[in-house]
Amino acid sequence: xxxxxxxxxxxxxxxxxxxxxxxxxxxxxxxxxxxxxxxxxxxxxxxxxxxxxxxxxxxxxxxxxxxxxxxxxxxxxxxxxxxxxxxxxxxxxxxxxxxxxxxxxxxxxx
Amino acid sequence: xxxxxxxxxxxxxxxxxxxxxxxxxxxxxxxxxxxxxxxxxxxxxxxxxxxxxxxxxxxxxxxxxxxxxxxxxxxxxxxxxxxxxxxxxxxxxxxxxxxxxxxxxxxxxxxxxxxxx
Numbered sequence: 393x394x395x396x397x398x399x400x401x402x403x404x405x406x407x408x409x410x411x412x413x414x415x416x417x418x419x420x421x422x423x424x425x426x427x428x429x430x431x432x433x434x435x436x437x438x439x440x441x442x443x444x445x446x447x448x449x450x451x452x453x454x455x456x457x458x459x460x461x462x463x464x465x466x467x468x469x470x471x472x473x474x475x476x477x478x479x480x481x482x483x484x485x486x487x488x489x490x491x492x493x494x495x496x497x498x499x500x501x502x
Numbered sequence: 503x504x505x506x507x508x509x510x511x512x513x514x515x516x517x518x519x520x521x522x523x524x525x526x527x528x529x530x531x532x533x534x535x536x537x538x539x540x541x542x543x544x545x546x547x548x549x550x551x552x553x554x555x556x557x558x559x560x561x562x563x564x565x566x567x568x569x570x571x572x573x574x575x576x577x578x579x580x581x582x583x584x585x586x587x588x589x590x591x592x593x594x595x596x597x598x599x600x601x602x603x604x605x606x607x608x609x610x611x612x613x614x615x616x617x618x619x
């Protein structure tokens with residue numbers, strides 16, 4: 393599976409958009425970009441995933457660059473409850489393992 | 503999204519005893535489940551892949567005789583920590599694979615916190 397690079401931490405003001413970047417320059421053609429988050433002392437929560445098109449759901453938007461070497465997770469209106477570690481993961485489908493990196497620790501401040 | 507449960511949510515045991523943790527997919531069938539553990543301030547570390555009806559595949563460095571995995575049905579996988587020692591104290595998390603192709607997603611349980619005294 394391709395490796396990903398994320399900033400270790402980010403701050404965001406409550407009510408503002410949180411933009412979390414992820415680099416995955418070695419992604420292969422059949423690998424998807426997945427985002428999860430882990431709130432303290434809980435299991436990871438699935439947020440969104442995509443292959444090459446931008447995706448949006450009730451939680452977030454995922455913007456993938458045309459060359460697929462990087463992506464950005466957007467939380468449009470961050471709240472204090474969005475404070476968590478966000479993991480960007482690249483993997484294929486068909487039962488491939490989800491390997492976690494260090495993620496980005498997002499602090500949403502009032 | 504799909505729901506994965508774990509039981510118990512936390513357990514305290516004496517050194518040398520065995521502890522069983524259950525992972526269930528509540529509203530979908532999962533042919534593949536995964537077990538992770540997480541130490542404080544660290545990321546999740548994959549321990550093993552559990553396939554229904556077959557032997558689990560363990561990651562390098564994980565002792566298969568110490569961490570017994572059984573995936574006897576499409577909705578249940580169990581992890582047994584045998585002869586637990588204080589260094590096995592950790593946060594154990596399972597996940598289950600749902601869907602296929604572009605719809606494939608892994609959903610995670612809430613975790614089980616194990617403390618070995």
